[in-house]
Amino acid sequence: MAPLIINVHYFIQFFFFFSFFPATRGLSVLSVDMRAMDNKKAHNTSRYKNTSLIVRRNKEFILIIRFDRPFNNQQDNVQIEFMIGSSPDENRGTYITVFIGKEKRDGRWNGRVIGTQGNDVTVGITPDASCIIGRFRTFVTVMTDLGKQRTARNPDTDFYVLFNPWDPDTDRHEYVLNDVGIIYNGEYNNISSRSWNYGQFEEGVLDACLLVLDAGKVPLLYRGNAIELVRQGSALMNSQDDNGVLVGNWSSDYSIGTAPTAWTGSPEILLKYAKDGGLPVCFAQCWVFAGVLNTFLRCLGIPARVVTNFASAHDNTGNLKTDIILDENGGVSRSRTRDSVWNYHSWNEVYMRRPDLPEKYSGWQVVDSTPQETSDGLYRCGPTSVNAIKDGELSYPFDARFVFAELNSDVIYYQSDKYGNTKIIQVDTTYVGKLLVTKRVNSNAYDDITSTYKYPEGSDKDRQAMQMAERRGIAPRDYIPLAETGVHIELQGDIIKMGENFKLTLNIKNQTSQKCTLGATITGCVVYYTGVTSSIFKLESKAASVDPWKSEPDFTTSEYMPYLLEQSNLLFVVYGRIQETGMALTTMRVVALRPPELTIKVYVTGTPRVGKDFMVTVSFRNPFNFILKNVQLRLESPGLILTKLKTYDQIAPGGTLQYTDTITPQYPGKKVLMACLDCATVRQVTNQLEIFVQ
């Protein structure tokens, strides 16, 4: 019964205190000031349009507690409590205590008394480096021998904890703090682009990003782990499997929602998702998924950027081969071609440490929220180390094989005979993963980052990476060598304006000593940017004898306009047969059409200034000989105006549209006005204009 005796003794001590230090009894908390303005400045979070305190973890912030009498750190026993979620638990990091005063205890978060002044105590608090991300509640508890006295819940003392980008070398100004960006599209030798409003600081966006995690039932325990959060984010941007943010749609029928091409930025999408209580927003394609995921990541403090891979293989069949099946006549067999090469595909990169992997695989990681294939049961992809992809080191999590295939697949052309049996007629090892680009830091130009993903084609290092990939379970590229034809064919076609005629050139190079007669079939089809073919609009057969020969078929407007899809890509496939040898050869090329122009103009005397009105005009002329119906026009500018949406029933051939608005800037700095016009027959009509507000 010894312990009981000790307890009695302990109580006697307490009574002793009560009688000799009556001052210790009455301590009460009058107020807690989170010093939002000062702390936000120090934590680079001032730009969030949110009145609460927002801090980055692993960095001290201060708060001031006002008591009803001076605080005595030798006698008073006070703890500050921080809680998140519905069942705070010390072991799970959802209930954190920081002791000030006579009792000292090491906890997850560091706390120290910085100074006292009258009844005010200034306390420094440092959330630990693995702290959960989200909105915490603050309480101050005075402990006496009679029990605890805790302050009441006060939403004004709630605060947000965000990630703290780990490496000071990352350009945080771009990858965390820049709220506009450029996403590249088109094709590798004719790169187009559009501006995107990431808008991570807009009012309500931070809460919407946290709602995404709540709606996705991401346990609080995981929310301190950046790797886990990035992976969950990749699953939650799409609505497959879970009630994610965006519904993917590649059908070209977007009538029950907004066309993927019509959006100009993320805030409109995230705020709609939040307003509808977590109902997925219609519709998205890859750049929309990538744009919204970028907002989510930058908003929570993870350095991120959008990357575009031109000629991106989508390996449906789980090998390193993209299979294109031609029918007996040399045309692409739509029903039998399951894999596809996307003209371009946009994904995200995040810059992070990977404590779970060998050290060299920290740095940029691929993460992709476009629902392509399931990864371990859910539609998501990554994070996977770019360095590991480059080395062919594909064993490490997550989804390195899928990303490797997007960059390194071979295109295999098969021809099927009349029985439906197929045989390989050509292998193209260089078509896929031609070029990767991302927006340059502090610039609107792009950086070619292909070399971060791939060693030069044909180099020793390239071969080593492929061998490593094979040792890590990628099926070897073990084709039966094809007989060498000695003849090469190549298609050339320039980018032109939509609606104009254009020139397609077939170059034939005969590298044999023999004369060669080529029977060539050219199929033209309209394709989605995903490489999936729609209508076939042109099928032409020609024959020619070689040395070098050129044919110049002119396709007229009437031939492709009726078939055009939203993204205006034409795919031409040539199937040739050398009459002397009976050998077959084939090639393909995408031609992207340039959409009509949209003009943004600003009318201002001198330079735009805070608080001073100016006028902006967006104008468009319908260059086509058909009516444009149900036209949507969006104008937005992060930090300047929220999304303005106008709809027009129709624009007659040759007709013009002009939208004018008055803007009163509220914050100084560089602003980007972005406009987008969208209707079922003409998509990707966008423009942007940079202005500087003084």
Place this chain on the structure above:
Amino acid sequence: MAPLIINVHYFIQFFFFFSFFPATRGLSVLSVDMRAMDNKKAHNTSRYKNTSLIVRRNKEFILIIRFDRPFNNQQDNVQIEFMIGSSPDENRGTYITVFIGKEKRDGRWNGRVIGTQGNDVTVGITPDASCIIGRFRTFVTVMTDLGKQRTARNPDTDFYVLFNPWDPDTDRHEYVLNDVGIIYNGEYNNISSRSWNYGQFEEGVLDACLLVLDAGKVPLLYRGNAIELVRQGSALMNSQDDNGVLVGNWSSDYSIGTAPTAWTGSPEILLKYAKDGGLPVCFAQCWVFAGVLNTFLRCLGIPARVVTNFASAHDNTGNLKTDIILDENGGVSRSRTRDSVWNYHSWNEVYMRRPDLPEKYSGWQVVDSTPQETSDGLYRCGPTSVNAIKDGELSYPFDARFVFAELNSDVIYYQSDKYGNTKIIQVDTTYVGKLLVTKRVNSNAYDDITSTYKYPEGSDKDRQAMQMAERRGIAPRDYIPLAETGVHIELQGDIIKMGENFKLTLNIKNQTSQKCTLGATITGCVVYYTGVTSSIFKLESKAASVDPWKSEPDFTTSEYMPYLLEQSNLLFVVYGRIQETGMALTTMRVVALRPPELTIKVYVTGTPRVGKDFMVTVSFRNPFNFILKNVQLRLESPGLILTKLKTYDQIAPGGTLQYTDTITPQYPGKKVLMACLDCATVRQVTNQLEIFVQ
């Protein structure tokens, strides 16, 4: 127009053939014989109670095609087609063609004409090494210039393709072909066991295993990949997330289903699942999940075994620490202890190549279908390389960290004060992962396989493995060193029969030069095998002075019997306080109670023989002073009898039960009779008897 001309030419050739060799026209298929008996013998699949052909991939089987005239391999053009699933596709491996006759083509599967005899052609077919597992349909198609002529669908020519264990060194006789096994339980120094009927060859079990994949919507494309199949199997044995086979239940209320302790094998469960169209079966705990997963794996041809880990940590909080929180009085705080140490935990190992990992990580892999924690969104675990776990190389897929924690967690004892604040009072680095065992090949004894998972505690290699684990992101075990008390305490308690009194001994070792007075509080509680505590039945405080001292508290029957749970484990926790120094120390121990006996007897003159009746009797006496109600008795024997289930309303104190049955053996060989008696108050009453049928 050259290609067209060639086509015309081609048709002319055909007409030529028709006129000179009219015999080639009329070829028809009369029958296809899959040679089930011969092929099954060669493929070690004769024991499956299934009339269809069952083969293992990457090994030739033969079939005989009977034509209506002799086959001419220079002129006839015949292909054999194999299809699986609803939309067979050559690119996805769900439509396979094998050519015999004049046209040759390399395909996924190898085919060759072995011989012809009259109108019969014997063909050898070798499914490729990565072939999809499942039930294929067979067609034979004769191709003429007039088109294809395909045989009609005939279920008699359907056949199953299974995995072919990759390494001839594995003991396939045990790990693929043995249909009974032993699963160990109890505690590490008092190991108990029960027999389990894997029954992978029982009628309907193979189809039930394939149904599990269909119900789980596992794409056919993945079903050729053993790693993927094992991972899917781990998710699909439990009903969490998906309509898996078994519902986990650790509540001790099993009234709406069968108690986990009452099952004697897998076929009853799998056949019920199949009969109910994929409705999850109630109820399971770890050994049931492991037993059924073992059946699933062996049935599909993947070498597998059940392994038991004694003192298995369940790390809920994602660190390497199992936290035991004691309240102010030294008792275990049930509400605040989230982690637990399972007395034992059973999982599976599969023997497989890991082409996705460095070569040394092939071999045994852990896979666990008990729903403990989600892995990448679903309740599943593994496969993860045992060798990699041993090396602390935890970056590779899948779930190495979780398994590592089950084996290597430290037990941290905290004590909370009256404010609910906790501090560490003791760390035990050796409690967890004490011993791993599995059934020995060709024996009913167990093998200690601890050394395949762990280097000897405290060795250099052990330290290196822990350092590697830390480099791979496992949180370091960075405790603030506790002051050394110089006093060690240990509890000793022997296994006894349920209902008997038993002796618990507390040994105190004083290693200091000072006298030491210990105030000790002993809490006794009834625990589930998962370490979760139920009722507290004993709380006693004692004090003693040391050198070595012994206390011998006798607990009487009345003290624990009313609280007993199905698995009869008592947990004792000692909390001691040294009065001279004020230092605390603590330890715990599980005592497993031995359930009453069940007797199986066989009455036969001479030895049991095929076709000759014999009698079996199962008997039981209720040794308790209370009535046993709603008693279930199961008797089964794979290859001898299906599960017999009898229920008894009650067995009075001292009363006996005797069940007699007559058995007529149909197959010779070693057979195991297994019996299990189960009711709410007494569980784990099992026995088995081996007999040999001539």
